[in-house]
Amino acid sequence: MGALHAGHVALLQAARHQDDIVVASIFVNPLQFDRQQDLDSYPRSVEADLKVCDDCGVDFVFAPEEAELYPAPQLTFVTSPVLSATLCGQFRPGHFRGVATVVLKLFNVVQPDRAYFGEKDAQQLAIVRRMVQDLNVPLTVVPVATVREPDGLAISSRNKLLTPEQRDIAPVLSRALREVVGLIGNGERSVPLLREQALATFAASPQARVEYFEIVDPEVLASVESINGPVLIAAALWLGLVRLIDNMSWPGPA
Numbered sequence: 001m002g003a004l005h006a007g008h009v010a011l012l013q014a015a016r017h018q019d020d021i022v023v024a025s026i027f028v029n030p031l032q033f034d035r036q037q038d039l040d041s042y043p044r045s046v047e048a049d050l051k052v053c054d055d056c057g058v059d060f061v062f063a064p065e066e067a068e069l070y071p072a073p074q075l076t077f078v079t080s081p082v083l084s085a086t087l088c089g090q091f092r093p094g095h096f097r098g099v100a101t102v103v104l105k106l107f108n109v110v111q112p113d114r115a116y117f118g119e120k121d122a123q124q125l126a127i128v129r130r131m132v133q134d135l136n137v138p139l140t141v142v143p144v145a146t147v148r149e150p151d152g153l154a155i156s157s158r159n160k161l162l163t164p165e166q167r168d169i170a171p172v173l174s175r176a177l178r179e180v181v182g183l184i185g186n187g188e189r190s191v192p193l194l195r196e197q198a199l200a201t202f203a204a205s206p207q208a209r210v211e212y213f214e215i216v217d218p219e220v221l222a223s224v225e226s227i228n229g230p231v232l233i234a235a236a237l238w239l240g241l242v243r244l245i246d247n248m249s250w251p252g253p254a
Helices: 008-018 034-042 045-053 095-110 122-134 157-161 164-169 173-185 191-203
Strands: 023-025 060-062 115-119 141-146 208-216 229-239 242-248
Touching: 008 045, 008 095, 008 115, 008 141, 008 242, 023 095, 045 115, 060 095, 095 122, 122 141, 122 229, 141 229, 157 242, 173 191, 173 208, 191 208, 191 229
Parallel strands: 023 060, 115 141
Antiparallel strands: 208 229, 229 242
């Protein structure tokens, strides 16, 4: 959606490394906003974004106007009710319907062989992957690892909205996730105990309000109570008016 940063650069670089032709789509999608204020205030920096794309060797940028993708009121939507019922979906009704709908539109217009998505937005990635599988979309979804600041904070356009004090607190999110991954790696299998540990880490930073902390099956995003295989550990927290999300995976026993 524009406001390109190092996370987006990683996607463009991965595509440039693997593909003969690279197309970047830039579109602030109104369907995925549940508040008009958020849509109106979303950062738009087209000229800077075009320079980032040029520096990364992008061949084409598809940056349509809203009227081009939505020439008439949208009456048809793509939904994934199971995968959007948990994690961010339970707090952002309609968001992933908007994401899946616009992504399928972009796929139909550009017709890529591969599409690159960041692992930071794990729920989005899971929904797009399943949409491609279930609807027989002829492309491969390529995940790209989360890009982080030196202190562990996942890079996001929202980070710029943090005050200096909030920015100092924000790495508690990745720290809590990393601690839980370490505990699982050391043999802990009880999800309630792991959640208790994570919440204790968050509690040391009372300015951070936890929206959710979940350990889920990475394919269907359903909560698990005991860890018997690969899991996704995901969380969201608020610092003032800024909402941050992050996740880490545990691949299962070696």
